[in-house]
């Protein structure tokens with residue numbers, strides 16, 4: 152692996168902060184990610200934010216095929232050269248904004264016949280949005296192995312009852328098993344970010360443990376409940392974009408067996424599902 156400092160210098164480029172460009176500098180990290188992710192020749196991988204190819208090259212060495220998405224057009228020639236140099240002939244580079252890529256259409260158009268393994272050292276400013284997209288598109292995905300800023304990764308894995316527990320903790324617990332694979336120090340990147348990173352595996356379940364009658368509505372309820380997380384659930388729901396009268400919120404919470412004076416951060420996934428059911432059954 153050529154160091155990002157050398158590569159960027161040779162190609163007369165500077166990293167773009169607004170694209171979250173913190174490139175991996177130490178080849179041991181991508182190798183560890185590939186090993187712990189258990190990438191094998193049967194896998195079709197979608198990489199998000201390929202950058203200079205630090206992860207793309209070792210992933211290509213282990214996987215059947217890699218679709219490497221990168222939004223920064225400046226990097227495409229550089230990435231192509233790196234892939235040629237490392238004889239990676241099983242990589243398709245896609246110049247696109249991952250948030251605009253329709254995964255269903257992409258899988259169909261590319262003729263991909265199996266659930267994807269998604270991998271990436273994510274641009275930190277859109278990490279949460281990407282996870283929401285992956286949850287929505289999870290029918291096309293087996294698992295995702297992604298690097299986040301450590302604080303965010305902790306929130307994704309949080310259990311009810313603490314400050315870290317939020318909207319995405321609930322959405323992920325609803326549909327996936329999440330575990331930490333590895334912590335990566337800030338000094339393993341160029342430019343060096345302010346905080347350490349963590350790689351987590353999100354393995355999507357075929358069916359949720361507590362299926363909601365209407366998943367999209369469940370996710371709206373979760374968003375509304377955490378929208379004003381310091382308020383009691385009764386008031387948070389009443390003041391939310393769901394426009395539920397306070398009396399109806401109280402009635403739905405009670406019917407779901409939830410004390411209306413509790414806060415969102417104390418509810419389990421099963422309780423959110425029960426609440427979405429009683430709210431969904433109310434006349435609107």
Ligand SMILES: C[S@@+](CC[C@H](N)C(=O)[O-])C[C@H]1O[C@@H](n2cnc3c(N)ncnc32)[C@H](O)[C@@H]1O
Nearest residue numbers: 170173174175200201202205222248249272274
């Ligand atoms: C943290 S860097 C990781 C680069 C490389 N994978 C590595 O580990 O060294 C994130 C990469 O995502 C790219 N990126 C930022 N926003 C993106 C988007 N919306 N869609 C696709 N790629 C994006 C950046 O240009 C950058 O190359």
